Every structure is written in structure tokens, then in C-alpha cells.
Amino acid sequence: MSENSVDFTQVRAQFPILETVENGQPLVYLDSGATSQKPQRVIEVLDKYYREENANVHRGVYGLSERATEKYEGARETVRGFLNAKSTKEIVFVRGTTEAINLVAHSWAAENLKEDDEVIVTEMEHHSNIVPWQLLRDKLGIRLTVLRMNQNGEVCLKALQGLVSEKTKLVSVTHMSNALGSINPVKEMAEIAHSVGAKIMVDGAQATPHMTVDVRDLNCDFYALSGHKMYGPTGIGVLYAKEALLEVMPPYQGGGDMIYSVTFDKTEYNVLPYKFEAGTPHISGAIGLAAAMDFLNEIGLDNVAEYESELLSYATEKLSQIDGLRIIGQAENKGGVISFVIDGVHPHDMATLMDQDGIAVRASHHCAMPVMQYFNVPATIRASFGVYNNLSDIDRLVASIQDAKEMLL
Ligand code: 7TS
Numbered sequence: 001m002s003e004n005s006v007d008f009t010q011v012r013a014q015f016p017i018l019e020t021v022e023n024g025q026p027l028v029y030l031d032s033g034a035t036s037q038k039p040q041r042v043i044e045v046l047d048k049y050y051r052e053e054n055a056n057v058h059r060g061v062y063g064l065s066e067r068a069t070e071k072y073e074g075a076r077e078t079v080r081g082f083l084n085a086k087s088t089k090e091i092v093f094v095r096g097t098t099e100a101i102n103l104v105a106h107s108w109a110a111e112n113l114k115e116d117d118e119v120i121v122t123e124m125e126h127h128s129n130i131v132p133w134q135l136l137r138d139k140l141g142i143r144l145t146v147l148r149m150n151q152n153g154e155v156c157l158k159a160l161q162g163l164v165s166e167k168t169k170l171v172s173v174t175h176m177s178n179a180l181g182s183i184n185p186v187k188e189m190a191e192i193a194h195s196v197g198a199k200i201m202v203d204g205a206q207a208t209p210h211m212t213v214d215v216r217d218l219n220c221d222f223y224a225l226s227g228h229k230m231y232g233p234t235g236i237g238v239l240y241a242k243e244a245l246l247e248v249m250p251p252y253q254g255g256g257d258m259i260y261s262v263t264f265d266k267t268e269y270n271v272l273p274y275k276f277e278a279g280t281p282h283i284s285g286a287i288g289l290a291a292a293m294d295f296l297n298e299i300g301l302d303n304v305a306e307y308e309s310e311l312l313s314y315a316t317e318k319l320s321q322i323d324g325l326r327i328i329g330q331a332e333n334k335g336g337v338i339s340f341v342i343d344g345v346h347p348h349d350m351a352t353l354m355d356q357d358g359i360a361v362r363a364s365h366h367c368a369m370p371v372m373q374y375f376n377v378p379a380t381i382r383a384s385f386g387v388y389n390n391l392s393d394i395d396r397l398v399a400s401i402q403d404a405k406e407m408l409l
Contacts, residue, residue, distance in 0.1 A: 006303045012388040014039040014295075025358030028393045033178050033337055033384030034362055035228045036209060038292075042231060045291040049284045057283055058257060058274075072283050075290035076273075079238055082293045083223065084214040089243050089272035093286050096237035097205040098128040100224030101172070103239055103276065104201055105132035107249045108222075109170060115141035117169045120198075122147045122155050122184065123374060124177040127367045129203045133172065143167070149374065153180035153329040160192050168198040175207035179368040179380065180329030181312070181337030183207070190219045199245070205229055209386065210308055210335045212301040215240050227285060231387075232292035236285030239276070246272050253278040304387055308336035311385050315394045322401060324409075328371075328380050336385035339366075342401070345408050347379040353404035354381075359397055 012018060015037045020027040029037060055065040057072045076088045085091060094100045109119070119133045123146050133144050147163060149155050155173075164171070171193040176183045186202050193200040201222035207213055209230035215223050222245075227236040241249075251258055251269055255278035260268040269275045296304065315338050319325055324343035342350060351363035362382045365372045372378060383397055 004303055004307050006299050006307070008307055008387065008390065011299060012390065014041070015388050016040060016043070018388055022358040022360070023356050028357075028359045028396050030359065030361045030383040030385065030389065030393065030397060032209070032229070032386035032389075033206060033366075033382060035234065036231050036386050037388065038233070039231055039295050041295060042233070042288050042291045046233060046284050046288050049287055054284075056280055068283060071287050072281065075286040078290035078293050082208075082213075082297065083238075083240055084216050085240055086216065087243055090240055090246065092239040092241070092246070092273045092276040093281050094237050094239050094276075095235055095282070096226040096228070097126075097203055097224040098226075100222075100237055100239035101128055101201065101203065102132050103252045104222050104224075104241070105136050107252045107276075108199075108241075108245060109133075109136055109142075110140070111250055113140055113142050113169050116143060116167060118143045118145050118165070118167045119170045119172060120145045120147055120160070120163060120168055121172050122174065123149045124153060124155070124180055124182060124368060124371050125172075125174055126178055126203065126205070127369070129172055129174060129201075130370070142169075146370075147173075149182075152331050153177065153182045153371075154331045154333075155182075155184060157185060157188050157192065160189060164192055164196045164198060166196055168193070168196050170199050170201060172201040172203070174203040174205075175213070176204075176210065176335045176337075177329070177368070177371070178206045178337065178384075179339055179366040179371045179382070180331065181334040181339070181384075182329060182331035183211070183333040183335055185333075186220060187218045190221075194219070206335065206337070209296070209304075210301075211305045221245060227289040227292065230289075230292055231295055232289035233282075233285045236282045236289050238289075243272065246276070249276075251275050251278065255279045257281070299387060305335075307387070308385050308389075311389055311391070311394065312336050312338065314391055315383065315385075315397070318394060318398045319401070322398070322405070324405070325401070328375050328377065336389075337382060338384075339380040339382045341377050341380055342405060345405065347381045349408055350381055350401070350404050353407060354397075354400045357396065357400040357403065359400045361397070 347363035
């Protein structure tokens with residue numbers, strides 16, 4: 001490995017779960033694409049919150065509630081800084097990427113799109129960036145157009161240029177594919193969307209744990225992320241949206257906290273971002289997410305990207321040497337995900353045997369069935385990396401594949 005200023009052995013040591021012994025073997029966790037493990041400091045922040053700080057936010061005049069509110073709003077400021085958003089008004093806490101996309105579909109899109117208007121998605125989207133638009137298609141008669149990919153798992157900007165028209169109202173695209181690892185040129189895609197007056201929504205579920213994301217530089221209109229994939233708790237995520245859009249969007253859910261005043265005749269909504277946060281929020285989740293972002297900021301996202309790119313190169317080289325193994329997704333710009341199939345072996349059988357060696361990989365369609373259809377496979381085996389993985393994890397992955405292959409073929 002090249003000299004990285006960060007000691008990733010120390011980073012790994014911060015994850016208590018990695019001491020787990022699975023089937024008599026030390027756990028090798030290679031399923032961070034599904035959810036990441038949590039560092040000690042995130043676990044401690046959650047523990048401290050419930051031991052010492054728990055109260056509902058925005059309502060109490062007593063000290064404990066004021067402190068919980070300060071922490072919760074402090075977390076919002078951390079998220080703002082992490083994404084380089086202009087204002088905390090643009091940071092809406094949600095359950096995760098899925099909810100963020102549904103919020104945009106139900107609020108912005110349902111309000112602004114009409115029959116025959118078009119939403120463009122890529123062929124490599126996760127189901128959570130396909131199904132909400134299909135639901136809207138059924139309701140409003142909008143069109144859902146697919147930007148196809150090539151055999152490497154890459155989309156072509158020229159093809160997008162040829163696809164957009166004055167009918168296009170939204171381009172909704174994943175920043176990094178969970179099934180292939182492809183990183184999409186979302187900044188350029190934003191320019192193309194904007195050239196016809198469309199908006200762009202970016203699904204950042206897989207990107208935010210692995211690379212620097214600057215929403216102002218990308219000039220995206222909406223950006224979604226999930227805390228649990230970036231070393232934070234489950235059940236918390238973020239929708240970033242430009243303030244001017246949020247300002248005119250109708251609320252997504254009604255309830256407490258999102259109102260300014262209510263009578264039976266009329267409700268006045270709260271200011272941003274509270275208009276979109278009905279009900280008691282996931283206070284500890286937001287605080288835990290901020291701790292995870294601090295953790296990533298301290299390592300430095302550019303260091304993370306460099307380190308994981310070295311892991312990916314090493315894994316690609318080693319896996320390519322295995323007879324009958326085909327890597328699915330060979331984009332030039334690719335993050336720490338390696339999906340593969342092996343001639344004559346069902347991915348689930350392979351992953352089950354690998355579990356016996358203490359290796360956690362995912363064998364599935366990865367909620368991206370159109371990707372499987374394109375490559376004509378029922379499923380792939382996917383190893384996805386996090387900051388805690390190392391070369392020895394990959395060596396054990398390779399050895400386990402070899403052993404399982406011998407048993408199955
Ligand atoms: N978008 C992408 C690109 C994803 O990878 C996922 C989850 C989601 C959206 C949904 O995120 P959620 O936090 O709202 O569930 N991806 C995966 C995966 O690859 N394996 O399990 C979940």
C-alpha cells in the first residue's frame with residue numbers, strides 16, 4: 001500500500017464488532033454497502049445521550065430539553081458542514097435515503113409534475129430510486145425514462161444530452177452504484193439537467209461514506225444519504241435540498257413540530273427545515289450521525305477514497321486470477337465495491353460456504369434488479385469495503401472463494 005498519512009490499523013481498532021469470532025474464525029466484514037459497522041465513538045455518543053441527555057427537543061423550557069435541542073441542532077450544523085450546504089435550513093433529517101427520495105417524489109414532484117412530464121433515472125439505480133417514480137407515474141401519468149449503461153457499468157453523458165428535453169423535469173441518479181461500484185459524473189449530469197430547466201436529485205447512499213461530497217460544487221438540487229452506511233446509526237438520514245425549492249414545497253407529512261399554528265380551519269407551517277420534520281425526530285440518530293461525520297472528517301474523505309481505491313485495486317487483481325470468476329462492473333471511476341459471479345456456482349451457495357470461513361459478503365440482486373437483468377445474472381456476490389478493511393481481509397476472501405469453489409464444482 002502507498003503511504004497514506006492516516007494509520008488505518010488504528011482506524012480499524014476503533015470498531016469493537018470486528019473482534020467477533022464467526023464460525024471459529026475472526027470476522028471479515030465485507031458488507032459495508034448494506035450497512036457499515038460503528039466506531040466506538042458513535043456507540044459512546046449514543047450511550048451518553050440516553051444516559052445523560054435524553055429529552056424531547058424544541059419544546060421544553062427546562063435545561064435537559066434545551067441541551068438535547070442544542071445537540072440535535074448542532075448535529076444539523078455538522079451535516080451542513082459535511083455536505084458544504086449553504087444553510088442548515090437545507091438539511092432535513094429523515095429516516096434514510098429511501099425516505100429522502102420518497103419525500104421529493106411526494107412533495108416536490110407531485111406538486112410540480114404533470115402528465116407526460118419526464119423523470120430520467122439510470123439503469124443502475126437501487127429500487128428506492130425507481131419505485132417512487134413508478135408510483136408517481138401510476139398516479140400522474142408521468143414518463144419514466146432510463147439512461148442505459150454500457151458493459152462496464154458506465155453511463156454516457158452524450159446519451160443523457162440526447163435524452164433530455166423540455167419535457168424532462170427531473171434527472172434522478174445514484175452517485176455511486178451499490179451493485180457495481182460505478183461512480184457517476186453527477187456534476188456534469190447536473191449541468192445537462194439544468195440546461196433544459198430540469199432538476200437533479202442525487203442518491204448519495206453509497207457515496208457519502210467513501211468520498212468528499214460538496215453539494216454546492218455538484219450544484220445538485222436534492223441529495224440523499226443514509227447514516228447507517230457511513231458509520232452512523234440506523235434510522236437516520238438526510239435530505240439536502242436547495243432552500244428555494246424547500247421554501248415552496250408542500251409538507252410531506254403533517255403533525256407536531258412542522259406547524260407554526262393550528263386551528264380546525266387552517267394550519268400555518270413552521271419555517272425550514274422543520275416544515276419537513278413532522279413528529280418527534282430521531283434525536284439520538286442525528287447526534288450519532290454527526291459523530292460519524294466527525295469521525296470521517298478526522299480521517300479525511302480524500303484519504304478514505306485513496307485507501308479504499310488501493311483495496312479495490314488489490315482485490316480486483318487477486319479476484320481476476322481466479323478461473324471462471326467474472327467481475328460485474330468495471331467502470332473506470334469506481335468505488336470500493338466488487339461484484340462477481342463464478343461459472344457454474346450459485347452466488348447464494350458460495351456466500352453460505354464463505355460464511356463458514358467467517359467472511360460476510362452479500363449474495364443478492366442488491367435491490368438493483370435491472371442491473372442483474374442487464375448482465376443476465378440472477379444475483380452477484382458482492383464484497384464492499386469500509387475504512388476498517390485491509391489487505392489481509394482480501395487475502396482471506398480470495399482463499400475462501402478458492403475453497404468454496406473446490407467444494408461446489
Ligand atoms: N440507494 C442506494 C444506492 C443504496 O445502495 C441503498 C441501500 C439505498 C438507496 C437505500 O438506502 P436505505 O438506507 O434507505 O435503505 N443499499 C443496500 C445494499 O446495497 N444492500 O442493502 C442495502
